[in-house]
Amino acid sequence: xxxxxxxxxxxxxxxxxxxxxxxxxxxxxxxxxxxxxxxxxxxxxxxxxxxxxxxxxxxxxxxxxxxxxxxxxxxxxxxxxxxxxxxxxxxxxxxxxxxxxxxxxxxxxxxxxxxxxxxxxxxxxxxxxxxxxxxxxxxxxxxxxxxxxxxxxxxxxxxxxxxxxxxxxxxxxxxxxxxxxxxxxxxxxxxxxxxxxxxxxxxxxxxxxxxxxxxxxxxxxxxxxxxxxxxxxxxxxxxxxxxxxxxxxxxxxxxxxxxxxxxxxxxxxxxxxxxxxxxxxxxxxxxxxxxxxxxxxxxxxxxxxxxxxxxxxxxxxxxxxxxxxxxxxxxxxxxxxxxxxxxxxxxxxxxxxxxxxxxxxxxxxxxxxxxxxxxxxxxxxxxxxxxxxxxxxxxxxxxxxxxxxxxxxxxxxxxxxxxxxxxxxxxxxxxxxxxxxxxxxxxx
Amino acid sequence: xxxxxxxxxxxxxxxxxxxxxxxxxxxxxxxxxxxxxxxxxxxxxxxxxxxxxxxxxxxxxxxxxxxxxxxxxxxxxxxxxxxxxxxxxxxxxxxxxxxxxxxxxxxxxxxxxxxxxxxxxxxxxxxxxxxxxxxxxxxxxxxxxxxxxxxxxxxxxxxxxxxxxxxxxxxxxxxxxxxxxxxxxxxxxxxxxxxxxxxxxxxxxxxxxxxxxxxxxxxxxxxxxxxxxxxxxxxxxxxxxxxxxxxxxxxxxxxxxxxxxxxxxxxxxxxxxxxxxxxxxxxxxxxxxxxxxxxxxxxxxxxxxxxxxxxxxxxxxxxxxxxxxxxxxxxxxxxxxxxxxxxxxxxxxxxxxxxxxxxxxxxxxxxxxxxxxxxxxxxxxxxxxxxxxxxxxxxxxxxxxxxxxxxxxxxxxxxxxxxxxxxxxxxxxxxxxxxxxxxxxxxx
Numbered sequence: 065x066x067x068x069x070x071x072x073x074x075x076x077x078x079x080x081x082x083x084x085x086x087x088x089x090x091x092x093x094x095x096x097x098x099x100x101x102x103x104x105x106x107x108x109x110x111x112x113x114x115x116x117x118x119x120x121x122x123x124x125x126x127x128x129x130x131x132x133x134x135x136x137x138x139x140x141x142x143x144x145x146x147x148x149x150x151x152x153x154x155x156x157x158x159x160x161x162x163x164x165x166x167x168x169x170x171x172x173x174x175x176x177x178x179x180x181x182x183x184x185x186x187x188x189x190x191x192x193x194x195x196x197x198x199x200x201x202x203x204x205x206x207x208x209x210x211x212x213x214x215x216x217x218x219x220x221x222x223x224x225x226x227x228x229x230x231x232x233x234x235x236x237x238x239x240x241x242x243x244x245x246x247x248x249x250x251x252x253x254x255x256x257x258x259x260x261x262x263x264x265x266x267x268x269x270x271x272x273x274x275x276x277x278x279x280x281x282x283x284x285x286x287x288x289x290x291x292x293x294x295x296x297x298x299x300x301x302x303x304x305x306x307x308x309x310x311x312x313x314x315x316x317x318x319x320x321x322x323x324x325x326x327x328x329x330x331x332x333x334x335x336x337x338x339x340x341x342x343x344x345x346x347x348x349x350x351x352x353x354x355x356x357x358x359x360x361x362x363x364x365x366x367x368x369x370x371x372x373x374x375x376x377x378x379x380x381x382x383x384x385x386x387x388x389x390x391x392x393x394x395x396x397x398x399x400x401x402x403x404x405x406x407x408x409x410x411x412x413x414x415x416x417x418x419x420x421x422x423x424x425x426x427x428x429x430x431x432x433x434x435x436x437x438x439x440x441x442x443x444x445x446x447x448x449x450x451x452x453x454x455x456x457x458x459x460x461x462x463x464x465x466x467x468x469x470x471x472x473x474x475x476x477x478x479x480x481x482x483x484x485x486x487x488x489x490x491x492x493x494x495x496x497x498x499x500x501x502x503x504x505x506x507x508x
Numbered sequence: 509x510x511x512x513x514x515x516x517x518x519x520x521x522x523x524x525x526x527x528x529x530x531x532x533x534x535x536x537x538x539x540x541x542x543x544x545x546x547x548x549x550x551x552x553x554x555x556x557x558x559x560x561x562x563x564x565x566x567x568x569x570x571x572x573x574x575x576x577x578x579x580x581x582x583x584x585x586x587x588x589x590x591x592x593x594x595x596x597x598x599x600x601x602x603x604x605x606x607x608x609x610x611x612x613x614x615x616x617x618x619x620x621x622x623x624x625x626x627x628x629x630x631x632x633x634x635x636x637x638x639x640x641x642x643x644x645x646x647x648x649x650x651x652x653x654x655x656x657x658x659x660x661x662x663x664x665x666x667x668x669x670x671x672x673x674x675x676x677x678x679x680x681x682x683x684x685x686x687x688x689x690x691x692x693x694x695x696x697x698x699x700x701x702x703x704x705x706x707x708x709x710x711x712x713x714x715x716x717x718x719x720x721x722x723x724x725x726x727x728x729x730x731x732x733x734x735x736x737x738x739x740x741x742x743x744x745x746x747x748x749x750x751x752x753x754x755x756x757x758x759x760x761x762x763x764x765x766x767x768x769x770x771x772x773x774x775x776x777x778x779x780x781x782x783x784x785x786x787x788x789x790x791x792x793x794x795x796x797x798x799x800x801x802x803x804x805x806x807x808x809x810x811x812x813x814x815x816x817x818x819x820x821x822x823x824x825x826x827x828x829x830x831x832x833x834x835x836x837x838x839x840x841x842x843x844x845x846x847x848x849x850x851x852x853x854x855x856x857x858x859x860x861x862x863x864x865x866x867x868x869x870x871x872x873x874x875x876x877x878x879x880x881x882x883x884x885x886x887x888x889x890x891x892x893x894x895x896x897x898x899x900x901x902x903x904x905x906x907x908x909x910x911x912x913x914x915x916x917x918x919x920x921x922x923x924x925x926x927x928x929x930x931x932x933x934x935x936x937x938x939x940x941x942x943x944x945x946x947x948x949x950x951x952x
Contacts, residue, residue, distance in 0.1 A: 107868055107928045115929070121868035358926030358933055379921060386925040393930055424551055424565035456931035457901030460924045464905070468914050477823060480904045481830040482802030484551045485559070486837055487900035489802055
């Protein structure tokens, strides 16, 4: 049994490890176009921001560790094509390589803007660690940055620029950061942080061209020219589906490769996992694309187990998410009012701003919790939070509660830990749930 | 409608507020033996430990605020007796006071040791804020402290003594702190903190007498005499049920007043809430007594609503709990291996030590998660945790998961937030759950 992974991110390595765990005799080969695997690209903005002192700290495992596990990683290799009929791939410099099962984990790239100058130097697409090391040295001499569109990585990069003392202009056609995911009331404290830090935010504006001689020097926008020693691209993630498309695999409406709950594509010998594939949303049953490394890793493991002859199911996603944004944590699961309204979904919203510890305990921070409830089933449709601590754990909780079909009533009557140093008398989730229950029962 | 509360803690004030909210015309009177209501006694150990700079910060509301809400609080009053036949209570200095509904929220006291010298000065029972203010001044001159038995408040007081630089000896007949609730592996890091801080811990030993002339100067123990400028009593909480017992109300096996899910005692005109009552444990269906202020407040609200003619149910408790202990947070819900073993309950244990943020992110801390699973239903029986952050939120989550009947499989396949600054690639709850699943399925 020979199992070949295309992609060395969390999907590909999760798949390789799980395949080897399921069938220790299986030959497992990973092809990656990069020089490294097993580092955390998610840490890059925080090295730029100086919260983390070195890129070296982002590496999780050495190349030797994979060899010891029996996983054969081929670095800096390009896969040219998939020959499904003959079950082989063509690798630049290696020729045709056969497979019994192929797992596509080719990931994502930034959506490019179709405007002049997009190939100039000085346009930074945050993703690869070697590249980030070079950009970081460059940042020492950067005085002005323009962040183009404000996706999640861009949100982290804006903070990094602020921490580096770089004068930053943010240009985004949307009305607020991460507008497709986050509600305006949740992002407002972040916007305020940036405002106080001197970030020039231009919402509802567009970059129309990148200008410069070889290297970008300024960007042209719908509100005028802006000086830019560096441009940081924060456009949406799009799936790397070129190989899959050329091989005639079924591609979904999001651009992601269509897979079933076992990770199998339209070809039974080919699986896919992570950002190149699309996944069913547990609340809407609509396909989604572009989730997190944690999702890619879990999907990779499912694909790896199944490719190696085991059996594991990946369930629809409720998408708990969270991150640092300005001086805050934001997060939630599924979606907020913006998306619910956009898709015409009926909902009732319970909301509160509570506190994370006893009011008098040092380090206490506010946390706003907003719960979207289906008025028919009284189940959770989504949640949004902004707070000083405890956002990730609450997002995990609410994601599980939604998947398990818990009603808002179960949350409105939940017990909670009360101890001054670690939790307040009233849990904000409980208060927000009770608020939703009052509205559902027509008492407000 | 005249509703009388006996007790001015979270139970009594929760009841008064809920009664007034349910029937704004109801007359609501609260009798308390103390000078104050609406402060947080849970904060006292942290003022002693200097984490909080003043006792003033523990007050939540002023006396005027209760008056404005129409709640009539009678301070420093002693209720002598309940006359159920005539629906009145006898109050020292006020005489007989009639009621339509009576709500007992008389709370708890420390179990006294039946040994010589227990009435000496210098024995501190941490509970009342005025008393704590005086003790705090006294602590400035204290060089040696003996903590007698190590319940939750004593755990916080040991840390307070350490922070005050007071040489502390801990004497407890049990084998480790909070041994009735916490497993030894969970408390071990705390024990180690105290050891490093120079606390002389004497497990499996007993205090046999308090000695001194008017004020305690030393304690006699099963291992010899120990000098003590102050003794801190950390014995178990026992319910204040004297009035209820004398009035012939049904008292349960724990010593708590028996109530139904509406908070009603064996007398339909009398309710009870908080530490004076006993509550059904959601996992074992056995009665429990001595929970938290958060439980007392929620129970008070249920009793208040029902007493005022509304309808609200209090569900069996799964008891999420958590606290600071040494330099750690400990917590969980329901019980651990110690109790499960003691009551002969069959269980499978899933356990892991994970991390709270990305391995490389500043502030990352370990967290150990232990899940007890019923091998028949695959539901959660309990959880125990020790970690550097995020214990309270996870305990809340697991308590709700247990009450909702989620299986360990639902947790083993849970999604989680991954973002370096706030959460690790793998959620420790998920890994512990997957460990339990492996054991349940005979794969370990």
